[in-house]
Amino acid sequence: MHLKLLIYLFAAVIILHQPLFAQEDTTIKSKSKASSKANLKDTLDGKFDFSSFLIDAKGFIPVPFIITEPAVGGLGLAVVPIFLTPKKKPAGYTGYIAPDITAAFAMYTVNNSWMVGGMRIGSIPAKGLKYRIGGGIADLNLSFYRDIANKGEKEFEFSVKAVPLIFSLSKRISKQEVYLGMQYFFAKNKLTPLFIDSLPSSIKSGEFESNVASLGTFIDWDKRDNFFTPDKGARINIAYSANDNWTGSDFTYQKLSGTLNWFIPVQKNWISGFRVETNFMFGDPPFYALPSLALRGVPAVRFQGYTTALVETEQRIDLSLRWSAVAFAGLGKALDRNESFGNAETAYNFGGGFRYLIARLFRIRAGIDVAKGPDSWGWYIVFGHNWNR
Numbered sequence: 279m280h281l282k283l284l285i286y287l288f289a290a291v292i293i294l295h296q297p298l299f300a301q302e303d304t305t306i307k308s309k310s311k312a313s314s315k316a317n318l319k320d321t322l323d324g325k326f327d328f329s330s331f332l333i334d335a336k337g338f339i340p341v342p343f344i345i346t347e348p349a350v351g352g353l354g355l356a357v358v359p360i361f362l363t364p365k366k367k368p369a370g371y372t373g374y375i376a377p378d379i380t381a382a383f384a385m386y387t388v389n390n391s392w393m394v395g396g397m398r399i400g401s402i403p404a405k406g407l408k409y410r411i412g413g414g415i416a417d418l419n420l421s422f423y424r425d426i427a428n429k430g431e432k433e434f435e436f437s438v439k440a441v442p443l444i445f446s447l448s449k450r451i452s453k454q455e456v457y458l459g460m461q462y463f464f465a466k467n468k469l470t471p472l473f474i475d476s477l478p479s480s481i482k483s484g485e486f487e488s489n490v491a492s493l494g495t496f497i498d499w500d501k502r503d504n505f506f507t508p509d510k511g512a513r514i515n516i517a518y519s520a521n522d523n524w525t526g527s528d529f530t531y532q533k534l535s536g537t538l539n540w541f542i543p544v545q546k547n548w549i550s551g552f553r554v555e556t557n558f559m560f561g562d563p564p565f566y567a568l569p570s571l572a573l574r575g576v577p578a579v580r581f582q583g584y585t586t587a588l589v590e591t592e593q594r595i596d597l598s599l600r601w602s603a604v605a606f607a608g609l610g611k612a613l614d615r616n617e618s619f620g621n622a623e624t625a626y627n628f629g630g631g632f633r634y635l636i637a638r639l640f641r642i643r644a645g646i647d648v649a650k651g652p653d654s655w656g657w658y659i660v661f662g663h664n665w666n667r
Contacts, residue, residue: 494519
């Protein structure tokens with residue numbers, strides 16, 4: 279399946295996208311030396327904190343997730359041990375250095391969806407290179423929605439078995455943290471209908487057992503002060519990919535996408551964030567590869583289209599060093615082929631939650647959000663920032 283659908287949960291909790299910033303190496307070293315042994319308390323305030331465990335014991339954050347995503351049954355459990363390894367700065371380097379990340383994941387939900395896999399995100403700072411490689415096995419029961427003439431919108435549930443693989447490599451081309459890269463994604467897919475109704479015209483049985491394989495390029499500019507929970511700065515990412523016979527795909531289509539995340543410190547304890555995301559699909563993709571709106575409170579693949587656009591804002595108020603409150607709201611549209619923007623249904627979300635500074639030296643905040651979408655409520659465990667997909 280397509281990356282955003284195949285490894286939707288994986289992407290949300292393991293941080294798939296390119297630049298990853300931590301505190302400067304000198305800060306991490308000075309704090310770790312202050313502790314004679316690794317523990318789960320911060321040397322600053324004595325509160326629960328994973329920083330020392332990650333650095334001194336080369337440990338990991340065992341991230342458990344209660345899955346509430348309606349697209350996979352609404353209830354399940356995922357376990358994601360995440361290992362963070364700080365990097366040394368090469369001589370003369372003045373910017374931030376990303377820690378290497380090694381993560382595994384396993385999940386199971388009440389509708390018998392499951393997934394296992396792993397990911398490695400790393401860098402070679404002396405060469406200005408970043409890379410990521412990952413893969414998994416997925417068996418998901420997912421519902422897709424299509425408008426049927428004279429019947430309105432109907433749900434079509436499929437069993438989706440897939441083996442996804444991904445690899446990307448990027449090179450810094452500017453001192454302003456601009457990276458140019460290539461990415462390859464492959465997935466072997468088998469879909470089985472779990473309904474007895476006839477197929478809608480937009481879903482073809484020839485797409486049920488097939489391969490998708492995309493080769494793409496991206497440019498990424500990231501000036502956020504931190505990847506996990508930014509306090510200021512912006513990131514712009516533009517990516518283009520092609521599926522064709524020569525890439526190993528059974529389909530011929532292209533995708534162009536763009537993302538902007540912008541964080542503004544309105545006050546010392548008030549961080550205002552803004553997100554804009556667009557996707558454009560060209561050619562003849564399989565129905566499951568169409569982009570969809572990723573908004574809290576909106577089920578995955580609930581709103582699909584050849585063109586998607588969304589805006590979202592998140593406001594974070596730091597109540598103390600450890601605790602924060604967040605509020606968010608967004609709007610989005612998914613347009614079918616030849617559908618006008620005005621005629622497309624508008625999806626929305628709004629909600630709030632809290633965050634706890636779980637690893638101060640890496641500035642990782644985690645917490646729970648409750649969100650309302652067009653059809654239902656949902657709640658989500660968040661590690662880092664929700665926009666890190």
